[in-house]
Amino acid sequence: MPQSADGRSPATADPSGAEAARRAVEAVWRIDSARIVGALARYTGDFELAEDVAQEALAEALVGWARDGEPANPVGWLLATGRRRAIDAFRRRSARDERYALLGRRLAEGGASSGAVEPPERADEPPWDPDRVEDDVLALIFIACHPVLAPEARVALTLRAVGGLSSEEIARAFLVPVPTVQARITRAKKTIAAAGVPFELPPAEERRERLGGVLSVLYVIFTEGSTATSGDVLLRTDLAYEAIRLARMLAALLPDEPEVHGLLALCELTAARFPARTGPDGEPVLLEDQDRRRWDHSAIRRGLAALGRGSAAGRGLGPYGLQAAIAACHAVAPSVTETDWDRIVLLYEALGRVAPSPVVELNRAVAVAMAQGPQAGLDLVDDLAVTGRLSGSHLLPTVRGELLTRLGRTTEARTELELAARLCGNARERAVLLRKAAALSADRR
Amino acid sequence: MAKYMLIMRNTDESLATMMSTPFDQMLETVGRFNEELIKAGVLVAAEGLDDPGQGVVVDYSGEKPVVTDGPYGETKELFGGFYLIDVASKEEAVEWAKRMPAIPGSKAEIRRVPGIEEFPQDNEWIVKERAWRERTGQL
Numbered sequence: 001m002p003q004s005a006d007g008r009s010p011a012t013a014d015p016s017g018a019e020a021a022r023r024a025v026e027a028v029w030r031i032d033s034a035r036i037v038g039a040l041a042r043y044t045g046d047f048e049l050a051e052d053v054a055q056e057a058l059a060e061a062l063v064g065w066a067r068d069g070e071p072a073n074p075v076g077w078l079l080a081t082g083r084r085r086a087i088d089a090f091r092r093r094s095a096r097d098e099r100y101a102l103l104g105r106r107l108a109e110g111g112a113s114s115g116a117v118e119p120p121e122r123a124d125e126p127p128w129d130p131d132r133v134e135d136d137v138l139a140l141i142f143i144a145c146h147p148v149l150a151p152e153a154r155v156a157l158t159l160r161a162v163g164g165l166s167s168e169e170i171a172r173a174f175l176v177p178v179p180t181v182q183a184r185i186t187r188a189k190k191t192i193a194a195a196g197v198p199f200e201l202p203p204a205e206e207r208r209e210r211l212g213g214v215l216s217v218l219y220v221i222f223t224e225g226s227t228a229t230s231g232d233v234l235l236r237t238d239l240a241y242e243a244i245r246l247a248r249m250l251a252a253l254l255p256d257e258p259e260v261h262g263l264l265a266l267c268e269l270t271a272a273r274f275p276a277r278t279g280p281d282g283e284p285v286l287l288e289d290q291d292r293r294r295w296d297h298s299a300i301r302r303g304l305a306a307l308g309r310g311s312a313a314g315r316g317l318g319p320y321g322l323q324a325a326i327a328a329c330h331a332v333a334p335s336v337t338e339t340d341w342d343r344i345v346l347l348y349e350a351l352g353r354v355a356p357s358p359v360v361e362l363n364r365a366v367a368v369a370m371a372q373g374p375q376a377g378l379d380l381v382d383d384l385a386v387t388g389r390l391s392g393s394h395l396l397p398t399v400r401g402e403l404l405t406r407l408g409r410t411t412e413a414r415t416e417l418e419l420a421a422r423l424c425g426n427a428r429e430r431a432v433l434l435r436k437a438a439a440l441s442a443d444r445r
Numbered sequence: 446m447a448k449y450m451l452i453m454r455n456t457d458e459s460l461a462t463m464m465s466t467p468f469d470q471m472l473e474t475v476g477r478f479n480e481e482l483i484k485a486g487v488l489v490a491a492e493g494l495d496d497p498g499q500g501v502v503v504d505y506s507g508e509k510p511v512v513t514d515g516p517y518g519e520t521k522e523l524f525g526g527f528y529l530i531d532v533a534s535k536e537e538a539v540e541w542a543k544r545m546p547a548i549p550g551s552k553a554e555i556r557r558v559p560g561i562e563e564f565p566q567d568n569e570w571i572v573k574e575r576a577w578r579e580r581t582g583q584l
Contacts, residue, residue, distance in 0.1 A: 027536035031485060074540075241446055248486030275562065293575055298489075 021066035028074045029058060033164030034249070036075065038136030039128040040082045041199045044090075047143050048189040050199075051161055053085035054078075079128065137162075138253050139201050141246075145214040148195040153188035154217045155224075160185050162249075163242055173239040174224065214250070215263050215320060218243050222267045226274070240271055251306065261310035262321025268303030269327035272296040284428055288336045300331045319355035322347055341371035358389040362399055374406040394423035398433065405440065414440045448489060448531050448558040449538035451545070455525040459550035460497075466548075474546040482530060482541065493526035522552060529558065 033054070041050035057078045071077040128136070144158040159165045159173075167185065171178040202210040225240030247264040254260050276294035279285050307328055310321045317325060326347045333339035348364035361384050369377025381400050390396040401416035417437035424430045455463070463471070482488035497516035504511040517523060528545075532538050535557065542553045561578065564571045 023534065023536040024540070027534060027540040030533060030537055031540060238446075245486045249484065252484040252486075293572075297578060 018066040022062055024070050025061045025065055029164050032075050034137045034140055034162045035133050036078055037161050038140040042136050044086045047199050048193045049089055051189055053082045056085045057081035134253055139199055141214055142202055142210055145217045146197055147213055148191055149188050153184050155220055156181055156184045157188045158217050163246055218247050243267060258310040258313035258315050259318040259320050261306045262318055262324050265303045265306035265324035266320050266327060268299050269324055269331050272299035304328055322351040341367055345371050362395055366399055369403055374403045378403045394420040410440045446531050448529060450556050450558050451528040451542050452554040453525040454522040454552045456550045459548040462548045478546050487530045487532050489531050490529040497523045
């Protein structure tokens, strides 16, 4: 590492020095926090403690680096500080245990917990075991997404422990108060400890299912970031890119899992449309009306490459891979009419079989309408309406209204669009629906 | 997210060190660093340049461009190659540069690469460039 003698900048009192130190700490933290927390968790065998001491080390760095300059080996510094705090914690615990021991209680546990943790602290030690650190990061991802946690706790803990985000950043991204996020993370760590979840990779027989849980957490983070209709648009886009970064990390750690590549592809291909999906005043622009020249073509290329890796595994595409394949059909099409709708119909059929859902069926109906005409699509929508599985949602009357419009059945179409507007919770979408309904009335006059 | 270029600058001294390093060893060192960038999901592109002695310099100080063979002679800090990375901040770009297995004597310059979206979108040449980037998959 090219660290020169001036690696330690002189102590400085001006606030820009403190600001520079904060940014330097954040940069190191962003790159290496998962490995630091992972290595500490393996070292202590205690995920809750590891996360706590990692945060303590981070807080000390923010103060210490501003005062003394950035250390020559920032990651080594953070890890060594975390370890020292962990040893302190174990000493406190064993002291307490010895007191208990004097009282004649829990003698055995106290002795065991103090004996197992003294580390050989050597200066030339690498910051972590290169053969183990990848498994440690994977174990960290699995524990943060553990099924004993509530879904919102998994999201918060993953962003904190794996993504290295602060409580403030998570709170801003999810539009919730900072104390709410802090409480959620504290509670999540206590739940992991209370449930006795070990810090290790899930056993082979549970691995596939647990991986599905991890992917759904990443996808929730992505979709939260990609719904730009509320809150600060830019911040939420950052959250979507955070999910993509985590998906890339996971894809590098598990290169043989097709669905990891599928999820990454889906996120990249969806994010590729971000620059085109809102108009000048922030209003949503539908796929069919988007200026495709504004799509991020390097994201499309990365998405197609990830989809290719997912397909190349030869185990068939899962739900994420299939959705990515559908997104890919749109991504490579020059326009709506030149889209391979027959292929999209097939992909929705496959998706409906591996991940049945009324929304998938509704999307399939839209694709059928594009491939075979509005009547064929309407028949499917009507079949779906009979089942009542989408009653109360604005999605079904929205699609029905669109198809009836295309069939020239304007009176029925207007009724459907007005129903959709009443059911729709989003003000901007509601305005679009009412405008469409009003346009139909005007046509008839 | 923003793109940054890490511009590698060699000196005669660092170039000589590089030439005397066994090729396999250099490939492994650089390869490990590249793998770190890939795993972190930040690497966009990277290229290294051929021997500066094989280069050509075109000088525009006169009325007509003057062409001379050989290395760029005005400075000892020869441009040797680049990394293009997509990161959250300038500090993160700097942190990656610090981790680069650079040869003693060499330097890296870190510069932000503005995206095409930062140019006026209705300028006809920007429209054309955008179209070219789309066709060729350029960044």
